[in-house]
Amino acid sequence: MSTWFITGASRGLGLEIARAALRGGDTVVAAARNPRRLPADLLGSDRVLGVTLDVTRSEEITAAVEAAVRRFGTVDVLVNNAGRGLLGALEEVTDAEARALFDLNVFGLIAMTRAVLPVMRAAGAGKIVHIGSRSGFEGEPGVSMYNASKFAVAGIGEALAVELAPFGIQSMVVEPGVFRTDFLDTSSLSTAARRIPAYDGTPAHATLDWAGTANHTQLGDPAKGAALIHEVTCGDELPGHLALGRDAIERQQVKIRSLQADLAAWQDKSAATACDDADDTEAAA
Template structure:
């Protein structure tokens, strides 16, 4: 039995991961900006500790990590799940909107991870699971800032997997495709306040139309996805990336093909940019 610390656990993937971990016999620290919003099944469990945590507030992070360690004795698995989306063409998104998104999706994740790492290093083991996105390995129109934030998550996770290996700590980024969570609701997804009509009928605004059609009709089952995340996390060795869902795998295969085509087209000339006397 291990202790899992999950951010953004009141709904969506965070909630389903908490339920999967409980079903697997784990002790689970579930955090949310308002812990009163946690479902009754979590509140009733004797293996759940609910804590208030807004990951954009450093004092919340310190308090929550100290409470979790004080109650549970340590943190074996950190699941960085808190985050939200932002729709709009790059030109439409204001600096304030972009910074607010990164404060949650990137800097919140960084600060929670920094707070938990001393606990894991002292224990000599730990696993960090970052919830990224399919949009974190393939930039898509209409979600450029969200994609940028999730590309950052993927880069952080990859670096951590090597950086923390000497301490017995592993890092994995989970990159889900479209799952039937509340992510497309207004509570998790916002749209740029400034809309430029010139983008109507282009891929950037097509994404806005897709949201209305896809909400709560997505392909992926979040309970099944969370069960797989728990299963993979319980293995001795974590993969660096976990593509989650059929669409995530299909798009990754397309992306790999595009990268290979780009590499092949310019490989000879790119290689020739080295100094002639280089070994």
Template sequence: MSTWFITGASRGLGLQIARTAVAHDDTVVAAVRDPAGLPDDLKRSDRVLGVRLDVTRSEEIVQAVESATQRFGSIDVLVNNAGRGLLGALEEITDAEARSLFDLNVFALINLIRAVLPGMRAAGRGKIVNIGSRSGFEGEPGVSMYAASKFAVAGISEALSAELAPFGIQCMVVEPGVIRTDFLDASSLSTAKHRIGAYNGTPAHVTLDWAGTANHTQLGDPVKSAALIYEVTCQDKLPGHLYLGPDTLERLQVKLDRIEQDAAPWREKSAATAHDDAAA
């Protein structure tokens, strides 16, 4: 039996991961802004502790982690699921909008990891699962800042895998494609308030139109996605990346092909930029 600490556990993918863990007799700390808003099945379960947590508030992170360890003794798996999206051409996005996004998607994740690591190091074990995105390996028009935040999550996760290995702690980034949750609702997705007409009809604004029509018709199944995340997390050895969903796998191949296309014509000259005495 493991104890899972899951942020954003009141809905969407976080909720389904929590339900999957409980169904497998694990215990769950459901960290949400308002525990009263948790679904009844989680509130009734003696395997679930609902804790109040705005992940952008450091003092609440400390309190939530303390409550979790007092109730269950340890945190075995941290799932950094809380996050939101931001649409708009980069030129349209204000500094305040970008910083607010990074406060939630990146810095809150960092602070939660910092909070749980002392306990995991003392135990000599632990798993950190960061929910990234397909946008964490491929930047696309209209989601530049969101992609930047998820690229950061992927980079942090890769570095942590190496940093934490000596302590018996593993880290994995999950990179889902589009999943049929509330992520495209206004509660999870915002649009740059400043609109520049010159971008109308360009790829950056086509993404805005897509978000409006795709809501609740996305390809991915959150229940199946959560089941796979749970299955992979329970393995003895975590992969560094869990590429989740057929659209993610398709775009991953596009990305790999593009890397080779970019590298191939310049590979020889790139290699030749070393000092002439480097091979000596």
């Protein structure tokens, strides 16, 4: 039995991960801004601890982790799930909107991870699951700031996989495609307050138009996605990345082919930018 600490656990993918962990016999710390909104099947279980947590508030992070350790003794799995989206062409997004997004998606994740790492290091084991996005692997028009935040999550997750290995702690980035959650609701997704008419009819605003019609018709089933996350996390060794959903797989394959084409086109000239004595220096080393 493992103890899972899941941020943003009151709905969506976070909620379904909590349910999958319970079905697997695990204990769950279900963190939410308002834990009273956790559904009855979580609140009614003696294997669930609901905690108040806004990951942008350091004092709430400290209190939530302390409560988890008091109740269950440790944290075996941290799921950094809390986050939100932001739509708009880059020119339309204000500094305040971008900073608020990064405070939650990136700096909240960093603070949450820092708080749990001493517990995991003391145990000599642990797993950290970062919920990134398909948009953290491939830049898309109309979501550049969300792309940037999730690219940051991917970079942090990759670095931690190497950084924490000496302590027996593993790190994985999950990159979901579009799942049928509330993510496209206004409670989870913001649109830049300013709209520049020049972008009408361009790819940036096409994304905005799509988001307005796609809510609750998305391809992915969050319960099935959560079950796979639980299955993979319960394995002995985490992959560095887990593409989640058919569309995530397809878009990653497109990006990989594009990267390979870019690399091949300029590989020889790129390699030729080395200093003339580079070969001798490398040989001596």
